Amino acid sequence: MDQNVEARLKELGWMLPASPKPIAAYVPAVRTGNLLWISGQLPLCDGKLLATGPVGSAVSLEQAQRAAAQCAVNALAIVHAECAGDWSRLQRIVRLGVFVQCGAGYGEQPKVANGASELLVQVLGDVGRHARAAVGVNALPLNATVELEMVVELA
Amino acid sequence: MDQNVEARLKELGWMLPASPKPIAAYVPAVRTGNLLWISGQLPLCDGKLLATGPVGSAVSLEQAQRAAAQCAVNALAIVHAECAGDWSRLQRIVRLGVFVQCGAGYGEQPKVANGASELLVQVLGDVGRHARAAVGVNALPLNATVELEMVVELA
Amino acid sequence: MDQNVEARLKELGWMLPASPKPIAAYVPAVRTGNLLWISGQLPLCDGKLLATGPVGSAVSLEQAQRAAAQCAVNALAIVHAECAGDWSRLQRIVRLGVFVQCGAGYGEQPKVANGASELLVQVLGDVGRHARAAVGVNALPLNATVELEMVVELA
16 A cells, blocks of 8 residues: 555545544554454544434435445544554455444345445555445444444554 | 365255355455455355345244355355365364344344354364354345354464 | 452452353354454353343343443453463453344444443453444344453463
8 A cells, every 4th residue: 555545535535534532431443463453433524423323214325325435434544543644554454344224124235335345445456355244233323324343454 | 174075065965156256345255364254144045045034033943044054155165265175274263243134132043143153063073163143133135134254264 | 461350350349250151052262363252242140141122121221231241251251261360361352342232223332332341441451442343233142132242362
């Protein structure tokens, strides 16, 4: 990875925030060996949630995809802080866990999660290609529509 | 592990499929160090889901167990591809995450997940013994009854 | 970590149980490299669940927090067994996954999960500071209110 991650994010209409703070008694990320384990991120932007309530009723698929992308951007902000701004230390996005608030029987969680997955590949290229589990849930913190956790490999 | 994994699967009535493709913008698995992180698998067999809808109403426990086993078989197909067919490189199944679609208050997720866990031990012996988290959810991709993700250790 | 973990737990009103047994076909924990992956723990104490049903209706926030703390204590019992009682081998609590049974739209999962997170920091100090994902679900094994899984780093 070169240093152009912020530039690519900006081209796509995103700004890297300050590393988000957890809303409870834990830390944004823990490093063990080459792995950085990032806490579950909500779609917070300037202190407000981009989307609340279930996708498919209160929230459209497009809104939920954008919320998933915001979660990924917030996770990247934590990577950025951990790497002290040196993106060349990011070796690989390893795994995403994507939790999508929805009603019973809703089946488009992969499309919602693609909002995050596609952003990561657009911004990071092959380094951004990851394993992923996307599931539906009936409730999330602060009534957020999406929560995303991430494991990355650092040099 | 010797080379008889396919033979044991066949004895138990399962066939190792081609490594399944993800249904969205991510990859089937990512390797970092000795760990292989496998994306969430659905109970797809020949392109069709073995079970859809919630266990306990639309789907019986036995059907859900078989669907969980299919998810595990699909994950093994990814391990097989990653190892280029050499099962001796598989050191251990480390962790399963099993998400079971069900109604509120349903409590038999461990029995559903046993469909996967028992298959892995039958086929792989001690190498197949794993840590596990099994939970209920109200919705899964494509309305699948079960989704399973896996972390394995490779040599 | 020194050897006073049990003493600190006792001061806080908790007793380290025998390493809990899984209720299905898997093992309590798997070690790979320096990581110990601990299976999903329920709030079992002396064979009984501290809390069943959804938080916010059947169960109060305070009861759910205590249940989350019990899950963490049960996970520590597994760490204790893996370390043969030598807490100095525990380097770090890396990650918690906390699943909270609740109704649709409930948003206080972080407060529930704090029951576990705060206990770990009280007992272990900085070693107990972890990354975390807390989500809501509509159902859990045995109708438990909380399930918690954990990854820890060992020396």
